[in-house]
Structures are given as structure tokens and as C-alpha cells.
Amino acid sequence: RKEVEQDPGPFNVPEGATVAFNCTYSNSASQSFFWYRQDCRKEPKLLMSVYSSGNEDGRFTAQLNRASQYISLLIRDSKLSDSATYLCVVNIVGGYNKLIFGAGTRLAVHP
Amino acid sequence: DGGITQSPKYLFRKEGQNVTLSCEQNLNHDAMYWYRQDPGQGLRLIYYSQIVNDFQKGDIAEGYSVSREKKESFPLTVTSAQKNPTAFYLCASSIGLAGYSTDTQYFGPGTRLTVL
Numbered sequence: 001r002k003e004v005e006q007d008p009g010p011f012n013v014p015e016g017a018t019v020a021f022n023c024t025y026s027n028s029a030s031q032s033f034f035w036y037r038q039d040c041r042k043e044p045k046l047l048m049s050v051y052s053s054g055n056e057d058g059r060f061t062a063q064l065n066r067a068s069q070y071i072s073l074l075i076r077d078s079k080l081s082d083s084a085t086y087l088c089v090v091n092i093v094g095g096y097n098k099l100i101f102g103a104g105t106r107l108a109v110h111p
Numbered sequence: 112d113g114g115i116t117q118s119p120k121y122l123f124r125k126e127g128q129n130v131t132l133s134c135e136q137n138l139n140h141d142a143m144y145w146y147r148q149d150p151g152q153g154l155r156l157i158y159y160s161q162i163v164n165d166f167q168k169g170d171i172a173e174g175y176s177v178s179r180e181k182k183e184s185f186p187l188t189v190t191s192a193q194k195n196p197t198a199f200y201l202c203a204s205s206i207g208l209a210g211y212s213t214d215t216q217y218f219g220p221g222t223r224l225t226v227l
């Protein structure tokens with residue numbers, strides 16, 4: 001079983017749609033959580049951190065359920081520019097800050 | 112202009128050759144990391160360094176070597192012992208707050224290595 005699992009997609013949605021991605025993690029020692037965005041053949045860039053109480057940044061909302069070891073990302077009013085791969089990332093804090101990456105969920109927003 | 116730079120952007124290597132990938136950062140970060148990314152897989156950690164003159168193996172260190180002689184630089188050598196080196200290589204850095212969950216990693220633009 002992978003440590004961080006995501007549906008690879010692709011999710012094909014029209015502009016203006018709302019889309020949700022889910023992610024599950026297996027290590028209960030995970031202490032912090034992130035969503036990164038990666039454009040085709042580019043480096044990952046931090047989209048947002050995920051807090052226990054849930055957090056929102058504009059059209060993006062992230063939720064964390066520690067009991068179920070489950071993270072979600074909701075994108076409202078999708079734009080063409082949202083087309084990318086979204087990586088779920090878990091931080092296991094210890095001697096160093098180890099990041100465990102999911103393989104990503106691909107989103108394609110069409111006109 | 113602060114950030115992380117990697118060079119070259121594309122690299123072609125013949126089998127049996129060693130190649131070195133450059134990673135430089137001017138963010139004054141203590142920690143630096145090397146990952147590789149293969150299609151359909153998450154990033155996997157090759158090596159990391161929390162401070163100058165110190166580095167540790169990650170999950171897939173076999174066939175790779177690194178050095179950390181300067182805070183700003185963390186070059187990665189892909190040796191001929193690496194059986195399947197064709198991949199996208201990403202360097203990252205962070206402030207280096209070991210034990211703190213808010214230590215965010217920032218990535219360079221990557222080097223795409225192809226073995227011919």
C-alpha cells in the first residue's frame with residue numbers, strides 16, 4: 001500500500017465547475033499536510049498547507065480528517081489556468097522533515 | 112532575485128558515464144534535498160542535507176552521490192551504478208527547522224536526465 005494515495009484522474013471539467021480531490025495517507029505519525037501544484041514538465045509549487053480546522057484560500061478549500069487519515073482539496077469556479085497535477089504531500093516530522101508525496105491527480109479544465 | 116536554480120535543464124548521458132547535476136540556492140536555507148520523479152509516481156527522496164558538510168541517504172540513494180561544501184550548493188552525481196537514471200531530478204531547499212511541521216520545501220525548476 002502506498003503511503004499517500006490519490007486518484008490519478010484525469011478529471012475533465014468545464015470552466016466554472018467545482019471539483020474535489022481526495023487523498024489518504026497511511027502513517028499516523030504524519031503531522032502536517034500540503035497540497036502542491038505541478039504544471040506539465042515543471043517543478044511542484046506549494047498551493048496551500050492543510051490545517052486541522054480546514055482552511056480556505058480564495059477558490060481553494062482544504063480539509064483534513066485525522067481520524068480517517070484523509071485530506072481533500074476543493075476548487076470552486078474552475079479556471080482554464082487551474083489545469084495541472086495536484087500533489088498531496090504529508091510531512092512526517094522527526095530528525096528531519098520528511099515529505100511523502102502522492103503521485104498526483106491530474107485536472108484538465110476545458111472551455 | 113531569490114530562488115533555487117538547477118542546471119542544466121536537459122542532460123543526455125551515455126551509459127557508463129557519471130554526470131553531475133547542479134543545484135544552487137540564495138534563500139539562506141540550511142536544508143537541501145534531491146528528489147527524482149518518474150511518470151505516474153510520487154517524488155522520491157535521494158539525499159538530503161540539513162547543514163553544511165553533512166548529508167544523509169534518502170529512500171533511493173543507491174547509484175547517487177552528493178556533497179555539501181557550501182551552504183548555497185548541493186550537487187548531485189548520478190553514477191554509472193545507477194541502473195535506471197532516466198528521470199526528472201528536482202532539488203529543494205527549506206529553512207531547516209528539524210522537528211517543526213511548518214518547514215516548507217521549495218523546489219528548483221528541475222533537470223531532465225536521459226540516458227542514451
